[in-house]
Amino acid sequence: MTTATVPTSSLRRFGAGLERTFTSPKYGPVLVTLILFVAIFIGGGIRYNGFLSGQVFLNLFIDNAYLIVLAVGMTFVILTGGIDLSVGAVVALSTMIAASLLQSGWPAAAVIPLILVLTSVLGLLVGLMVHVFKVQPFIATLAAMFLARGLCYVISQSSISITDPAFIALGVTRIPLGPGLSITPSVIIALAVVAIAVWVLHRTRFGRTVYALGGSEQSGLLMGLPVARTKVLVYVISGLCSGIAGILFSLYTLSGYPLTAIGTELDAIAAVVIGGTLLAGGYGFVLGSVLGVLVLGIIQTIISFEGTLSSWWTKIFIGALLLVFIILQRVLTARRR
Incomplete structure (x- = not known):
């Protein structure tokens, strides 16, 4: 009888731990995103021939390398309770x-x-507008958006093709990973950015301050954390x-165009939120944001396979x-309180 109760109690503890994880505002949304991605991928494989191939999975990184990097930067901002x-x-x-x-004629280097x-x-x-002049992040970054978009039209009102040999070579190069599998240098760069961001957020004082700032800026000040520097950085x-x-x-398009990436900021925000980062700040992971990008991809x-x-x-x-x-975030944070 004693031996029978041991597995039962272990299962109960496991079930309780699993429930705490899924109902945690920190880990719950990320796990839901992971399950969603796997379910969609398997569902696509059931419906479409060739969907479960390794190259289809790698193409998610190839086509969205730039968005992964954008989502990394957006994660830092949203973790502090800001927006860009x-x-x-x-x-x-x-x-x-x-x-x-x-x-x-400028060299790519x-x-x-x-x-x-x-x-x-x-x-x-x-960052200085937000911290020094106390401008709301929404307004400060909106002004920067209009400034950057306007400067695009100052440079040129039409598309400019890139013909630099070094740039073209970097854009079209494929790195083989196996039979029928390859990635581009852009994927390596994007994954390197992700790795550095993970290290910064979880292994440095700056990263801990980012999380603390998102949790409560006033508490961060009382603890003597460099709130001002972190908010700007x-x-x-x-x-x-x-x-x-x-x-x-x-590198992906081999061109420059003033209307490029209109609405991409919303894609980046969506990927970060779907990846489990709390809009109010304090909770979230860079890897979760990468998962969010993969879900969008x-x-x-x-939709491309459907035709x-x-x-x-x-x-x-x-x-x-x-x-x-x-x-989901609102429900989980309300339960935690």
């Missing part, structure tokens, strides 16, 4: 700067660092990630998912 509406326009500005300078510096400075200006990181994403998008892939659906169905599904995850 400028990232899509900064991506477009980065593509325009890259295309115009490369067309003028000079263009890429210049873009990263400029976008980081723009992020710094936004998250927007610098978002600007830097936007610059990297712009370069990756340039798998929805687009299914008869309009691409606007992607927006409909994303909107529905976003609403569900926001409600």
